[in-house]
Amino acid sequence: MTDPGAPALLRNLASWQTGRVATLGTRFTAARMPLEARSDFAVLAALEEYGDLSQAELGRRLGLDRNNVNGIVTRLEEHGHLERRTDPVDRRRNIVAVTEAGSRHLHDLNERALAVQDELLAALDPGEREQLRALLSKVLDSHPAQPAS
Amino acid sequence: MTDPGAPALLRNLASWQTGRVATLGTRFTAARMPLEARSDFAVLAALEEYGDLSQAELGRRLGLDRNNVNGIVTRLEEHGHLERRTDPVDRRRNIVAVTEAGSRHLHDLNERALAVQDELLAALDPGEREQLRALLSKVLDSHPAQPAS
DNA sequence: GCACCAATGTTGGTCCGACCAACGTACTCC
DNA sequence: GGAGTACGTTGGTCGGACCAACATTGGTGC
Structure with missing residues (x-):
């Protein structure tokens, strides 16, 4: 106890605590994948779980605002991980759908993310991890998942 | 439960979870004080608890790197919240010390921070907050508090 | 005493993520 | 048909975590 930490x-x-833990997370993440891959992961995970969504819906579910969603989707599209097509019933919307390659990418990223988890939470036993x-x-859950706007 | 959240x-x-919670924290913080005040708070808190420190030591204890510490200290100095004086026994070091005004500022920021806490953790009862x-x-504690460098 | 290496503070820059402002297009509602 | 609203897009700010380089100062081996 010579070092009281903070x-x-x-x-x-x-x-403050969550901020520091999150920083540690990004640091560990950086060792295993490009940092931007975390947003990609979030978007791909949402699409795989909820099915195809519009960009605005994606933002709402993930708490990202639409400007950033745009960039992420564009990047993923360029890499062939998903496809944009305009919604036939509402031509303002872009329906975003994961491709086969995107699905593979998602599972790859997930494995790396779990490794980061293990490193980050090394001090906690399984019960404590579940508590956390x-x-x-x-x-x-007590706060709306939506972005600030 | 129609909205599974994430x-x-x-x-x-x-x-991911800590990142989102931290983001909510900064959002709530922004409503109560300038955002940069969070770094100021951390530095002032460390000085008040540990006594005068060099900038490098500050960074190590708080997990900030020395470049950023420099900026924070400069800002606080300009506002009269602390003083820099070169360590007589090691002239490379700047000993940083809180002023009277700085101490008052710290306690003011602390009150606002606690209000943010309450808002952020509204869904948790006291026992759960302590668990968290x-x-x-x-x-x-399981990870070194130091910055990446 | 001198040469080398390490630590400190400082400057200047990158990158990512969360924001805000504004625009054109497309829908809705009345 | 017109007002208001939602969507996607572009272009920007800001905080915070980083990295690179430099001059100054301390410590160490010799």
């Missing part, structure tokens, strides 16, 4: 005032702030997951979920 | 793959990633605090602390 000042008590900060240790009591969940916003549940508590964070509870916090997230 | 895809399962993401809900299982602590790095403890789990995040455990994770943070």
Whole structure:
């Protein structure tokens, strides 16, 4: 206990703690994949779980705003991981659909993400990891998932 | 439960969850103080708890790298919240010390930060908040607090 | 005493993610 | 048909985590 880590005032702030943990996460992530791959992962995961979505819907479900969704989708499209086609019933919307390659990419990214998880949560046993997951979920569920706009 | 919130793959990633919670924290913070005030708060809190420190030490304890510490300290100095003086025993170092005004500023920021806390963790009862605090602390303690460099 | 290496503070720059503002297009509702 | 709204897109700001390089200063081996 010679190193108290961080000042008590900060240790009591969940916003500070989560921020630091998230930073550690991005640091570990950087070792295993390009950083931007995290957004790609989120978008691909949402599409695989919910089926095809419009860009705006994607943003709402993931808490990303539409500007950023645009960039991510464009990048994924360029790499052949998904396809954009305009919704026939509402021609404002772009329906976004994962391709075969995108699906493979998603599963590859998932494996790397799980490795990051293990590294990040190395100090917690399975029960504690589940507790943490549940508590964070509870916090997230209590706030709208939407972006700031 | 018509809105599952986020895809399962993401809900299982602590790095994603903490990232989202941290984002909510910054969003709530923005409503109560300038965003940059968070770094100021961290630095002031460290100085108040540990006593005067060099900039490099500050960075190590808080997990900030020295470039950023420089900027924060400069800003706080310009506002009269702390003082820089070169360490007489090692003239490479700047000893950083909080001023009276800085101390008042710290306590003001702390109150706002606690309000953000309450808003962020509204869904958790006191016991759950303590659990969350403890789990995040455990994770943070298991990793060196130092910046990436 | 001198040469080398390490640490500190500083400057200047990159990158990513969360934002905001504005625009043209397309839909809805009345 | 017109007003208001949603969508996608472009172009920008800002904070924070990084990296590279430099001058100054300390420490160490010799």
